[in-house]
Structure formats: structure tokens, C-alpha cells
Amino acid sequence: MATKITYTQQGDYLLPDLKLPKQPKVEIGIWGKRHLRYIKQHHPIIYTNLLTSCKLTAYLADIDEEATEMFDRLVKQLAECEGVTELLKAENQMLWVRKMNNIRNRAVEIVNNDLIYT
Template sequence: MNMMNRNVTYSTVGDYQLPNLTLNQPQKPLGRYGRMRRMYLMENRPVLYNSMLLTGKLHPHLLEVEQAAENQKQQMMTELLKQNPAPDKAKNQLMWVQHMNSLKAQVEEVILMELIYN
């Protein structure tokens, strides 16, 4: 087996010498859907989660899920508003808020089932 020569530093922890290792991950923070997907993978698919984490594929996957969820959310809200127009916000603000929250809940349920818990 051909090993590359690397300069690895070590830290002493108790009686052990542990290598100082870091994963190079982009520092772009995850949004709500990316964090939800990460929790789902950690709790329900630990082998896949650890594999993706160790190969550096986890963070890009989570960012991709985040972007897909946001895009789907915008598209579905637009479609639902075309099919079910909201009441006039100026005349009846409470009905408008209730209507928009109802549409948002429908969209959220689809996103969770199709992208997060899939």
C-alpha cells in the first residue's frame, strides 16, 4: 500500500497521542431544512450519516436538500395561491393570516415527506 507522507501533529490526551484531524467543510451555515435532514440521518440512518460525514459528502448533501426544499416551497406556495387566492389582507387581516398559514402547513408537509424524511 502506497502511503503519502503527511505532516500529522498529535495532541496528548491522558496517556494517548491523538492525531489532530479536521474535515474541510465549507462554512456556509445550514438552514432549517438542512438541519432537519441532518437530524433525520443521524437518528434514523446512522450508517449513511457517518459514511457521508467521513467522505466529506454530508455538508454538500445538506446544502442541496436545503436549496431544493426552499425552491419547492416557493413554487408550491405560488401554485397554491393561484388555486386558492388569499382573502384581501387590508380588509380581513386575520383571515389572510389563517389562509396563508394553512397553505404553508400544506407545503411544509409535502417538503418533509419528499425531501427530509426520504
């Protein structure tokens, strides 16, 4: 079965009207969006290869899932190590919030350094 190729005139040239196949609709979270922005800016060849091979969406979904799991695991582990418990939350909410914000910020930095910006 032959595919009909159409062309568009651009000045003196006829350029083929190329379109990428539709990629599946997958919801990409914050981690996947950060990584997408990073590879577009710093690794354009990798970005182009993933895009033209129709693997970009699946790749970003995998990165997003892995980063989310890593973030959740790190927050839990750091909270356990530092004794940030529900008891502390009940006794001193402001101290608990400060400690949890600190833990979450450190976990974000670790995920960014290990997965997102590499």
C-alpha cells in the same frame, strides 16, 4: 511526502489521532438541519459515509436549497389555486392570515414528506 501519524494512549492501546479535513463553511438552513437530524437518527451509515467523505456539508446545502425552492413554489401555487390574493389581504386581513397559515403548514408537510424525512 509522508504524513506523520500521532497516537494517544488509551489504557493498554495506542489509538491514532485521526481528524477529518476541514469542510467549507456553508450556512445550512432549517431544512438542512432537519434532514441532518433525521439521517443521524435513522440512517447513521449514510450520515457517517457523507461525513467521512467530506460531502455532508454540500449534501445538506443542496437539500436545503431544493427544499426552500419547493416550499416557495408550493406556497405560491396553493395560494393561486385557493384565490388568496393581495386583494383579499387588503379586504380581510384575518381571513388572509388564516388561509396563508394553512397553506404554509400544508407546504411544510409536503416538503417534509418528499425531501426531508426520506
